[in-house]
Amino acid sequence: MNTAVQLLFRRSLPSLPWTRQVRAGLLPLFAAHLRLSSTGLFLLPSALSLRLPPDPFALPAAINACAALPNSLPVGRQLHAISLVSGISADPFISTSLVHMYLKCAALPDAHRVFDETPQRSVAVWSAMIAGNAARGRASEAFQLLDQMRSSGTQPNLITFNGLLVGLNRSGRPDKTLPLLQRMHSEGFELDSVAVSSALSAAGDLEDVTAGCQIHGYANKTRLEAYASVASALLDMYGKCSRAEEMLRVFDALASPDVASRSALLAGLSRNGRVDDALAAFAEFRAQGAELNVVCWNSMVACCSQNGKDMEALELFRQMQSAGEEPNAVTIPCLLPACGNVAALMHGKSAHCFSLRQGIIVDVYVASSLVDMYAKCGRITDARVVFDAMPKRNVVTWNAIIGGYAMHGLANDAIEMFVSMKRHRQKPDTVTFICLLSACSQAGLTEEGEHFFDEMQNEHGIDAAVVHYACIVSLLGRAGRLDEAHELIRKMRNEADSCVWGALLSACRVHGNVALAEVATKRLFELEPTNAGNYVLLSNIYASKGMLDEVERVREMMNAMGVKKNPGCSWIEIRNKVHMLLAGDKSHPQMSNISEKLERLGAEMKRLGYRPSINLVFQDVEEQDKEYILCGHSEKLAVALGLVSTPAGTSLRVIKNLRICGDCHATIKFISMVEGREILVRDTNRYHQFKGGSCSCGDYW
DNA sequence: GTAGGGTTAG
Numbered sequence: 001m002n003t004a005v006q007l008l009f010r011r012s013l014p015s016l017p018w019t020r021q022v023r024a025g026l027l028p029l030f031a032a033h034l035r036l037s038s039t040g041l042f043l044l045p046s047a048l049s050l051r052l053p054p055d056p057f058a059l060p061a062a063i064n065a066c067a068a069l070p071n072s073l074p075v076g077r078q079l080h081a082i083s084l085v086s087g088i089s090a091d092p093f094i095s096t097s098l099v100h101m102y103l104k105c106a107a108l109p110d111a112h113r114v115f116d117e118t119p120q121r122s123v124a125v126w127s128a129m130i131a132g133n134a135a136r137g138r139a140s141e142a143f144q145l146l147d148q149m150r151s152s153g154t155q156p157n158l159i160t161f162n163g164l165l166v167g168l169n170r171s172g173r174p175d176k177t178l179p180l181l182q183r184m185h186s187e188g189f190e191l192d193s194v195a196v197s198s199a200l201s202a203a204g205d206l207e208d209v210t211a212g213c214q215i216h217g218y219a220n221k222t223r224l225e226a227y228a229s230v231a232s233a234l235l236d237m238y239g240k241c242s243r244a245e246e247m248l249r250v251f252d253a254l255a256s257p258d259v260a261s262r263s264a265l266l267a268g269l270s271r272n273g274r275v276d277d278a279l280a281a282f283a284e285f286r287a288q289g290a291e292l293n294v295v296c297w298n299s300m301v302a303c304c305s306q307n308g309k310d311m312e313a314l315e316l317f318r319q320m321q322s323a324g325e326e327p328n329a330v331t332i333p334c335l336l337p338a339c340g341n342v343a344a345l346m347h348g349k350s351a352h353c354f355s356l357r358q359g360i361i362v363d364v365y366v367a368s369s370l371v372d373m374y375a376k377c378g379r380i381t382d383a384r385v386v387f388d389a390m391p392k393r394n395v396v397t398w399n400a401i402i403g404g405y406a407m408h409g410l411a412n413d414a415i416e417m418f419v420s421m422k423r424h425r426q427k428p429d430t431v432t433f434i435c436l437l438s439a440c441s442q443a444g445l446t447e448e449g450e451h452f453f454d455e456m457q458n459e460h461g462i463d464a465a466v467v468h469y470a471c472i473v474s475l476l477g478r479a480g481r482l483d484e485a486h487e488l489i490r491k492m493r494n495e496a497d498s499c500v501w502g503a504l505l506s507a508c509r510v511h512g513n514v515a516l517a518e519v520a521t522k523r524l525f526e527l528e529p530t531n532a533g534n535y536v537l538l539s540n541i542y543a544s545k546g547m548l549d550e551v552e553r554v555r556e557m558m559n560a561m562g563v564k565k566n567p568g569c570s571w572i573e574i575r576n577k578v579h580m581l582l583a584g585d586k587s588h589p590q591m592s593n594i595s596e597k598l599e600r601l602g603a604e605m606k607r608l609g610y611r612p613s614i615n616l617v618f619q620d621v622e623e624q625d626k627e628y629i630l631c632g633h634s635e636k637l638a639v640a641l642g643l644v645s646t647p648a649g650t651s652l653r654v655i656k657n658l659r660i661c662g663d664c665h666a667t668i669k670f671i672s673m674v675e676g677r678e679i680l681v682r683d684t685n686r687y688h689q690f691k692g693g694s695c696s697c698g699d700y701w
Numbered sequence: 702g703t704a705g706g707g708t709t710a711g
Contacts, residue, residue, distance in 0.1 A: 057703040064704080096704040127705035162706035194707045201708070232708040263709040298710040333711040365711050 054086040060097040067097070067104035076101045080114075090118070096125040103132025121152070127160040134167025139176055142167060158189055165198040174202035178211055191218070193227035200233035204240035212237045232260035239268020263295045270303035278303050279312075297325050298334045305338035311578065313338035314347055329360040333369035340376030342571040343655040343682065344578050348373040352386075364390070368397040375404025378653045378680040378687060395429050403435035408687045409696050411443030418452075430462055437471035441478055442686055444700070449475040466492075470499040477507020478700060482516055498527045505534065509541050510700060517541045525557075532558070532565045533658070540662075543615040569657040570634035574645050581641065584632040594640040598631050601640075605670050613663040635664045635681060643675060651678035659683045660701065669693050 066076035083089040095118040102111035126149045134142035168176045181199045203212035219225045238247035269278035297320045304313035339348035355361040367390045374383035387401045398421045405414035433456045440449030476485040501520045508517035524534045535558045542550040568583035614626040642652035660683040673693030681688045689696035
């Protein structure tokens with residue numbers, strides 16, 4: 001269609017006489033086409049070069065096309081110049097669309113200049129100014145303009161107010177939306193579907209379910225509920241206010257739900273943790289052949305990647321493409337967390353290529369999620385390359401790179417980036433300091449960590465949250481200052497949670513402090529009685545001290561509580577395919593090769609004097625079996641699979657869902673030496689880079 | 702025949 005229209009213009013325009021009729025017939029078509037398609041801007045220069053006579057009827061539409069399409073400010077300026085030289089710039093329609101266009105393109109001074117130079121200010125040009133200023137985050141200017149408008153004798157209408165409402169919502173000021181709605185109501189405006197949709201959207205953002213219900217009542221009374229935009233805004237509001245049941249009731253009552261309503265429902269279910277319901281609803285929509293769009297697909301991909309269903313997210317993305325739904329700039333940040341979680345580097349790379357091809361790499365969300373993905377996939381250098389190439393960054397971007405360095409144990413790089421961040425005048429937030437402090441604690445930079453903890457509170461006015469305390473506890477703990485760490489927990493203003501006590505417990509394991517470990521676990525068993533990790537850690541500490549009766553006691557306690565150990569799970573990507581290995585699982589088709597490889601390595605290690613750490617085995621079985629269980633740990637299986645499936649010398653990347661076990665750590669160090677391989681293992685905390693028999697964590701984790 | 706306001710995904 002677009003190409004056809006283009007050809008029509010190319011062929012017919014030069015030969016047509018420029019009669020009033022031709023203009024009248026073609027220009028609106030041209031303008032409508034501009035507004036609809038990204039090829040519009042391609043058409044515009046050719047139309048200009050045809051010496052298209054400036055037309056006060058067509059210019060506004062062309063100017064609006066510039067407002068709607070990205071990167072078209074230069075063309076918009078050109079159209080502005082044309083209106084100036086042809087003496088029609090004072091036309092109220094033209095100046096209104098110019099104001100609108102400049103505000104949409106973030107050229108505020110230009111918008112204000114055009115507005116100031118408009119002698120006869122229509123309601124429309126005032127409305128454009130007010131809406132545009134509000135949407136650009138200049139709420140107080142917008143309200144001032146509204147007052148000026150009135151005192152200059154022009155009365156605002158419903159469109160003026162609605163524009164202000166929408167602008168306030170968009171610029172993150174939903175708190176100002178509801179009072180404005182009240183004011184409109186008391187000034188006697190009959191609210192329409194736009195006003196009600198915006199109000200619902202604000203109520204949702206504020207999680208103000210009382211206001212939301214009131215507006216719902218109003219919409220019901222006035223029959224505005226029947227409007228599609230009101231329906232989807234209602235679903236969105238209930239979803240954001242954690243009223244999933246009410247949301248489902250609204251959806252079921254819809255006579256004919258549209259795509260936006262379906263999308264709002266899917267997003268709402270996902271947001272409320274009802275992942276399976278969202279997947280079921282999505283499957284049902286597909287089975288019905290109901291219309292779905294890229295927003296629905298993106299919601300579902302995000303739903304999976306945010307809820308531990310990473311493989312499902314990758315699969316949905318594949319299905320999305322085979323269903324002919326073109327991914328967009330939002331799809332990438334929905335998908336990439338899943339790639340990062342399971343280290344699906346090839347999928348992540350292809351998303352990177354896609355972003356380059358589509359020109360969406362300049363989107364700060366897209367590039368930030370790429371930085372994060374590369375870091376999580378063990379490619380910190382690639383993360384840095386993407387970071388350096390970004391034209392614009394935000395706090396999330398900086399946090400991604402600092403957190404990436406932290407995860408790789410590269411604390412000095414993390415600190416360097418933090419310094420650079422401040423030089424770029426980017427304000428750090430609470431996440432920045434979590435990344436920075438954990439970098440210091442991973443690398444044992446105790447003094448630096450303490451310094452940043454003070455800097456956070458004194459220079460940046462950020463209150464220490466519980467997670468920051470947890471970082472400091474591991475920092476002190478790593479340095480062996482366990483009593484200080486314990487003291488800090490006692491002095492904390494906030495209530496210490498399981499992260500804080502867990503950090504202390506981990507430090508106790510490293511330094512073999514049984515007494516303090518018992519203090520920490522006492523609290524942990526109260527705070528999270530069903531977390532198997534705490535029992536296992538305590539048992540490991542006892543085991544390392546040979547306190548086998550205590551080990552037995554912990555196991556009994558765990559059984560009594562009905563706590564089951566989380567199955568260990570590792571992922572490795574081999575030639576585009578992500579393989580998942582569960583501890584003790586024999587189902588992988590390559591299992592005989594894996595076992596054979598592990599046996600051969602085990603024999604070699606024993607010959608060199610290595611003894612398997614059978615005391616780390618938690619299960620109550622014979623010694624022989626303990627050794628066998630250790631060999632079945634998922635990270636060993638994944639490494640062995642990598643060894644037998646890739647050429648010698650290739651580096652391997654394994655992701656694990658739990659903390660790496662001591663025996664596996666020792667074994668993989670050994671493997672990295674005898675096999676001459678670099679092996680990266682990411683556990684819940686960080687990357688371990690095994691090379692030539694040692695690990696980048698310095699045996700502290 | 703032309704201008705100003707619409708809901709859903711990161």
